Amino acid sequence: MEITNFMTVDLEDYYCDLPISEWSKFESRVEQNTYIILDLFEKYNVKATFFTLGYIGEKFPELIKEIKNKGHEIGSHSYSHIDLRKHTKENIEKDLIKSKNILEKIIGEEIQSFRAPFFSIDQKSSDVMEIITKYFKYDSSIFPTKTPLYGIPNAPRFPYKPSLKNIVENNENGKLTEIPMSIYKFPLIRNIPIAGGFYLRFLPYWLIKKGIKKINLENNRAMIYIHPKDIDKKMPKIKEYNWYYYYNLEGGLKKFENLLEDFHFSSIEKIFES
Numbered sequence: 339m340e341i342t343n344f345m346t347v348d349l350e351d352y353y354c355d356l357p358i359s360e361w362s363k364f365e366s367r368v369e370q371n372t373y374i375i376l377d378l379f380e381k382y383n384v385k386a387t388f389f390t391l392g393y394i395g396e397k398f399p400e401l402i403k404e405i406k407n408k409g410h411e412i413g414s415h416s417y418s419h420i421d422l423r424k425h426t427k428e429n430i431e432k433d434l435i436k437s438k439n440i441l442e443k444i445i446g447e448e449i450q451s452f453r454a455p456f457f458s459i460d461q462k463s464s465d466v467m468e469i470i471t472k473y474f475k476y477d478s479s480i481f482p483t484k485t486p487l488y489g490i491p492n493a494p495r496f497p498y499k500p501s502l503k504n505i506v507e508n509n510e511n512g513k514l515t516e517i518p519m520s521i522y523k524f525p526l527i528r529n530i531p532i533a534g535g536f537y538l539r540f541l542p543y544w545l546i547k548k549g550i551k552k553i554n555l556e557n558n559r560a561m562i563y564i565h566p567k568d569i570d571k572k573m574p575k576i577k578e579y580n581w582y583y584y585y586n587l588e589g590g591l592k593k594f595e596n597l598l599e600d601f602h603f604s605s606i607e608k609i610f611e612s
Contacts, residue, residue: 341554344517344561345386345603346377348415348535349394349405352567355456355506356578358393358418360374367573369401373567373590376408386410386586387605389453389478389563392437393418406445411553411605414438414474422458431469438473450519451606453563454479457488459517464502469512471502476606478517480505483529490531493518496558497505505528517606520560522549534563534597539586543593550601562603564594597600 349372353364379386388405390412395402406412415423417437422430437451453476459466459479470477480500481491492506499512521529522545531537533548550560567573569591573584 340602341559342602342604342609343550344478344606344609345379345384345553346413346453346563346606347372347386347388348563348565349388349390350415350419350455350565350567351394351572352570353576354391354393355583356576360515360562360607361393361466362364362502363559364554364574364576365585366397371450371570371608372401374569375564375566375594378595378598379410380408383606385605386603387413387451387478387607389413389415390437390441391415391419392433392440393419395440395444396554400460402441402444404449409444411451411583411607412435412441412445412447412449412492412612413453413606414441414449415453416455420458421452421455421456422463423460424458427465427469430466434459434469435475443521450475452477452479457481459490459505460461460488461490461504466503467500467502467514471512472576474514476605476610478519478563480486480516481519481531481533483521483531497530515608515610517561518548522552522555522559534594535563535565535568536585537581537585538564538584538593538597539590544595546593546597547600554601559609560601562597563610569594 351368477489481489484491496507501509519533
């Protein structure tokens with residue numbers, strides 16, 4: 339029987355890694371790129387979880403309704419794409435509540451899933467996990483690898499219930515289910531990220547495919563993600579952005595479609611609650 343993997347979209351615009359005070363300077367491209375992704379999902383009969391910025395919900399409520407009407411799950415990606423490592427507990431809670439309220443008003447349903455911008459959960463984030471547990475049922479913010487930007491290399495690789503005393507430990511009585519991003523455990527080297535996004539554009543497709551196949555052969559599900567900007571060949575240049583924002587944008591769409599052809603995917607809510 340074919341394994342159903344998790345498909346997720348971080349629904350944000352290309353400029354959302356900048357501070358929110360800068361966003362009004364840029365012309366949005368999120369709608370056109372999201373509709374390309376939605377068409378691909380329809381072509382390959384894929385349902386996904388769209389981790390959506392509250393800001394995007396405010397600006398494009400009809401887009402959010404369209405995503406929901408097509409059978410996809412709406413999750414939260416915070417309101418203003420904040421790095422959780424750089425904000426107080428009070429500011430984080432305020433931002434998450436704002437995002438949740440906006441999105442719930444648009445779709446008329448409770449938001450159950452969350453992903454931290456920049457995968458900004460580290461091993462010191464027990465306070466943040468308490469907030470996430472308070473408002474959500476599912477989280478997908480932990481990357482079990484180490485990069486210059488984020489990651490917890492000793493975190494579990496597959497869904498578990500993080501202990502609030504030590505978030506890399508499982509607590510069977512925990513309320514929150516964590517679904518870590520997928521990595522390829524390479525012998526004697528390191529955990530190589532294969533979950534999508536930049537890694538989909540950067541790594542050879544055969545390696546990503548091999549990694550997902552290995553996960554599925556072990557009877558586990560891969561967690562995959564994409565940003566609308568990852569398929570945008572004409573993404574405008576932003577001087578503050580590094581090279582990896584633009585690497586192989588021309589190849590992103592084809593590699594993403596290869597994934598949809600080669601594997602079976604669904605949303606977090608459909609996998610856990612079917």
